[in-house]
Amino acid sequence: MRSVVLKSGMVTFAAMVASVAVAAVAMGLQGQVLEGNALLLSFLCPLFVAWPVSAYNYWQKRNLTHLHDQLAQAHDDLAAAHRSLADAHARLAMRASRDAMTGLLNRESFFQAVEGAHRDGEACHLLIIDADHFKAINDTHGHTVGDAALVAIATAISRAAGAHLVAGRIGGEEFAVCIPAGHARSDVAVAEAIRAEVAGLRFLAADATPIALSVSIGGATFAPRLAVSSVFQLADKRLYAAKSRGRNSIVTGASVASSVAA
CATH class of the missing domain: 3.30.70.270 (Reverse transcriptase/Diguanylate cyclase domain)
Known part of the structure; x- marks a missing residue:
C-alpha cells in the first residue's frame, strides 16, 4: 500500500509541475502572468485527476502482480502434485507387480x-x-x-x-x-x-x-x-x-x- 501511495504521489507531483509549466507558458504567450486562481487551478487539477487515476492504476497493477504470483505458485504446486502422483502411481505399480517378501515379480x-x-x-x-x-x-x-x-x-x-x-x-x-x-x-x-x-x-x-x-x-x-x-x-x-x-x-x-x- 505504501508503494502505491508513494508512486501515485510522485506521478501527481510531476503532473502538477507539468501543469504549472504548461499554464505558465500559455499565459506568457498571451502576455499574462500565471497567478491567482489560474495558478491554483494548475495545482488542483492534477491533484484531483492525476492522483486518483494513478493510484487506481498502481493499485490494479499491484493486484495483477499478486494474482500472477499466486497463479505461478498454483502452477508450481500443481506440477509438484502431478510429480508426486506419478511417483505414487509408479510405486503402486511396482508393488502390484512384485512379491512382497522377495522383491521378485509375483x-x-x-x-x-x-x-x-x-x-x-x-x-x-x-x-x-x-x-x-x-x-x-x-x-x-x-x-x-x-x-x-x-x-x-x-x-x-x-x-x-x-x-x-x-x-x-x-x-x-x-x-x-x-x-x-x-x-x-x-x-x-x-x-x-x-x-x-x-x-x-x-x-x-x-x-x-x-x-x-x-x-x-x-x-x-x-x-x-x-x-x-x-x-x-x-x-x-x-x-x-x-x-x-x-x-x-x-x-x-x-x-x-x-x-x-x-
Whole structure:
C-alpha cells in the first residue's frame, strides 16, 4: 500500500509541475502572468485527476502482480502434485507387480511377461526352481527362518541370473526365470549358476545353526506351436525329475542334468 501511495504521489507531483509549466507558458504567450486562481487551478487539477487515476492504476497493477504470483505458485504446486502422483502411481505399480517378501515379480506379473514374449514370437527358455527340503526347514526352525531362507534363495537367484533376465516367485517356495533364446548364456549355464549360487549360501538359523540350502531346477523351451501352459507343465515335469535324482540338480531339454547330491 505504501508503494502505491508513494508512486501515485510522485506521478501527481510531476503532473502538477507539468501543469504549472504548461499554464505558465500559455499565459506568457498571451502576455499574462500565471497567478491567482489560474495558478491554483494548475495545482488542483492534477491533484484531483492525476492522483486518483494513478493510484487506481498502481493499485490494479499491484493486484495483477499478486494474482500472477499466486497463479505461478498454483502452477508450481500443481506440477509438484502431478510429480508426486506419478511417483505414487509408479510405486503402486511396482508393488502390484512384485512379491512382497522377495522383491521378485509375483506369479501374475511373471506369467504376463512370459505370455507377452510368447505372443510377440520371442523364443525363450523357462527355468522352474524349487527350494529343496523347504518343509523340513519350516518344521524344524519355524516359519520366520523359512521366510528368511526364501529371501536368501531369491537374492541368490537374482544375483546368478543377472539384471537382464526376468525372474519371479510363482509359488510358496517355487521360483522361475525366463531366458531369451539369444542370450549370451544358455539356459543350462544360467541354471547351473543359480544352483551353485544357492548351494554356496551360508545360511544360519536363529540359534546360529547352519542350514544347507539348495534348489532343484527344471527347464523347457518355448516353441511357436506350444502353449505357455504346456511349457510350464514340461518344465515342472523336469523339475520333479531333478528332485528324483536327489535334489540340488538340473534337468532341461538341452542337456543331461548336472547333479550334486544334497
